Amino acid sequence: MSKKNTLIKNASILMIASIISRIIGLIYRRPLGAVLGSVGLGYYGYASNLYSILLLISSYSIPMAVSKIVSERLALKQYKNAHKVFKGALLYAVLVGGVTALVAFFGGGILLPANQQNAVPALQVLAPTIFLSAILGVFRGYFQAHHTMTPTSISQIAEQIVNAVVSVLAAWILIKNLAPAGGTDAAVYGAMGGTLGTGAGVLTGLLFMLFVFVLNRPVFGRQTARDRHRREESYGEVFQIIFFMVTPIIFTTFINNASNYLDSYIYSSVQGMHGIAADSISAAYGEFSNYYLPIINIPLAMASASASA
Numbered sequence: 001m002s003k004k005n006t007l008i009k010n011a012s013i014l015m016i017a018s019i020i021s022r023i024i025g026l027i028y029r030r031p032l033g034a035v036l037g038s039v040g041l042g043y044y045g046y047a048s049n050l051y052s053i054l055l056l057i058s059s060y061s062i063p064m065a066v067s068k069i070v071s072e073r074l075a076l077k078q079y080k081n082a083h084k085v086f087k088g089a090l091l092y093a094v095l096v097g098g099v100t101a102l103v104a105f106f107g108g109g110i111l112l113p114a115n116q117q118n119a120v121p122a123l124q125v126l127a128p129t130i131f132l133s134a135i136l137g138v139f140r141g142y143f144q145a146h147h148t149m150t151p152t153s154i155s156q157i158a159e160q161i162v163n164a165v166v167s168v169l170a171a172w173i174l175i176k177n178l179a180p181a182g183g184t185d186a187a188v189y190g191a192m193g194g195t196l197g198t199g200a201g202v203l204t205g206l207l208f209m210l211f212v213f214v215l216n217r218p219v220f221g222r223q224t225a226r227d228r229h230r231r232e233e234s235y236g237e238v239f240q241i242i243f244f245m246v247t248p249i250i251f252t253t254f255i256n257n258a259s260n261y262l263d264s265y266i267y268s269s270v271q272g273m274h275g276i277a278a279d280s281i282s283a284a285y286g287e288f289s290n291y292y293l294p295i296i297n298i299p300l301a302m303a304s305a306s307a308s309a
Contacts, residue, residue, distance in 0.1 A: 017153030021160040028164035029290050035171045039279050040187035041286025044194045047122035050111055053261045058100035059134035061249035066141025079223040081233045088238035089138045097134025101127045113268035115278040122191040129199040132206055139209035151212045159205035167197025
């Protein structure tokens with residue numbers, strides 16, 4: 001298959017997977033909203049917005065960077081260096097993902113609006129997901145470098161299915177058992193349950209990619225054994241390459257996507273200055289973030305999938 005046909009095929013696979021994932025995401029929003037209520041959706045939305053920004057910083061650019069760096073070495077049949085990039089990227093993901101997860105867990109009270117502190121527990125539930133997502137990004141990028149998009153696509157769909165099911169069930173179970181009387185506690189626990197589904201989905205995607213990696217490990221081992229290149233890159237060189245490739249992507253992506261977080265922060269602050277009750281602010285933002293934003297993000301996801309190929 002020609003390089004052009006391969007590119008088209010890979011882009012198509014990723015785009016189809018992205019569309020399916022987004023459709024699943026849209027479908028489960030309605031039952032999730034019914035369980036959480038408008039205020040709970042608001043807490044969920046505030047936590048998810050900040051989570052998205054931290055996720056951009058920690059792992060958004062990792063699959064693209066790993067795919068490009070590894071594919072360059074595979075093209076030159078430098079299989080040892082390609083595998084070293086993979087291991088170096090894993091270490092990079094552990095460090096950056098770990099630090100960002102700690103920021104999410106301990107810094108939510110500072111980063112979230114002062115009148116939306118009830119969203120902090122939901123953000124803390126999301127913190128481990130940031131760490132797992134960074135590692136998952138490395139595996140996805142590694143397989144994309146080998147021009148196989150099927151594992152990434154299946155993991156994306158599986159991630160979204162588990163996310164949808166666990167989000168609704170966990171929110172319902174937590175509300176029923178910990179806040180049966182309803183009120184603010186129900187909204188807080190419901191938002192925590194909703195974000196728990198995000199973590200379960202990412203964990204599912206990571207376990208699937210690990211399974212596929214183990215299945216293909218003998219193939220990677222044979223490639224490495226055939227490598228006759230004498231010069232092996234150091235981890236210092238690998239980190240430097242990853243850093244200088246990831247940083248510009250993070251910067252530009254952050255600038256383009258920080259608007260949702262800033263909008264939510266400014267909206268809450270201005271509404272609070274005008275004497276609007278915190279729960280009313282949360283309820284209005286919950287409707288906006290749960291039903292409007294997911295729809296307008298579909299074309300952005302499709303474009304991103306094409307670029308990743």
